[in-house]
Amino acid sequence: MRPLPFLLPLYAGARRPLGLRLPPFALPLAPFGVRAGLIVYDLFARDPGLHHRAISRTQVAQEAADLRTDHLRAAFVYYDARTDDVRLTHAVLSAARSYGAGTVNYCRAVDLVRRGGRVAGARIEDRLTGGVFEVEAKHVVNATGVWAQRVAALDGPAPFQMRHSLGTHVVLRPGSVRTSLALVIPETDDGRIAFVIPWADRFVLGTTDTPYSGDLDAPVASAEEVTYLLQHTNRYLRRPLGPADITSAYAGIRPLVAASEHSTAALARDHHVVTSRSGLISIIGGKLTTYRAMAEATVDAIDTREGTRRRCVTATLSLWGAAGVAHVESALAHSALAADQRTHFLESYGGAAGDLLALIQKEPALGARFVDGLPVSAAEVVYACRAELAVSLTDCLFLRTRLAVLDPVAADRIAPTVAQFMARELSWDMSATAHQLEQYTKRREREAAWASHTFAAAGQDFS
16 A cells, blocks of 8 residues: 555536536635645645645646646645555455465355354355355354345345446556646546546556446446546546557446445445344445455454454554565565566565565576566466465456556467466366466456447547
8 A cells, every 4th residue: 555646636617526516606616625625634644745735737737748737727636545456355365364264265155054043154165166065153254245235145135235336447558648646537427536547657547436237247347438438538638548548448346335226426335234133244335445444343243242342453453465574675676676576576565575586586487577568477476376376367367467457468478378387386287278268368358348349439539
């Protein structure tokens, strides 16, 4: 998690700046209201250096050369944060294992085990082998995100209702936007806001927020959402973006607690702990930035059931990789890795980067990058297989390394090489390796379906 500066511009003529519904007489006061909000936001910053600041039209042009400055009324720089959600997830899982937890991958709850009318475990299907096994537990927690209602229904009518929202993101090629800061797109026709965020020498443009009732296992970006993002972003750029600026697009699903029949954008991202009559505890809603609070609330519910009140350490518990960072940083500095690879290892793995460095020292070929200009190497694939339950080529290329998102064409080219490294680690035979490549190709085709429609419309006006 690292601070990330955002440039927030406000323009004359805006009807719903930052999605706010303001009466006409209040619109001229919008910059003062935004600044007041940023002052309150500053109170949550631990470092005064992360407080917001107003910047001039000249400074905007220097920091973000492609952002329009005509009709600009005010501009502010404020700080949020960036993280790698995949690496964060695996740091949490590794930390859990270090405290004695057992973790499994590619498994699905197909039924609940009951004893005396109470939920006392679950029947789990191994989706790789098709086998089913039982896990008994004193307490059973349903923390399955977008699938929470489906799992709760195994215990009878679910005591809550979920609504799902699809968020689409577009990855833009290097150099597509000239800016040193993340950009806030301050207004869209339907009252949302969007962002252009620097990422891995590229940019992520997003996100959308639309109701979703499709396949929870395979959300994909649509041409309509991609076009929506391009059109609204181009209103604020000197150089309009087009389909040729897009590297890839992807989508994810938000698990929202139903409280309204209106748009999903209006639903709060709050979390709730719900306990069924037979004792199944469900933690629902929430978002990535509140995952520790969600964990604490869940454990508190278990404590309440047991009539105990133990001191919660969730808020201060260090994640896997938090220890030994200084030592690993020194070791990396004396390695043969390129500067961008050293930075990538340290930012992505923290102290655990020492394990990857040990792999490279034992087998130097593992330090070679897969794709020119990107720091990812075979050491990460080997480490994922040995330490983080990676068993799928698709997983490694789309999530573990992000290569299929950052540079899909290059990912297609090196997919057989990555498959060979995984085959060596996981003892795949030729048939299994071919199957993995086939599954990856199918995923690539599904993820890229938006492109044929978007490029077919390339003649239309994206501005």
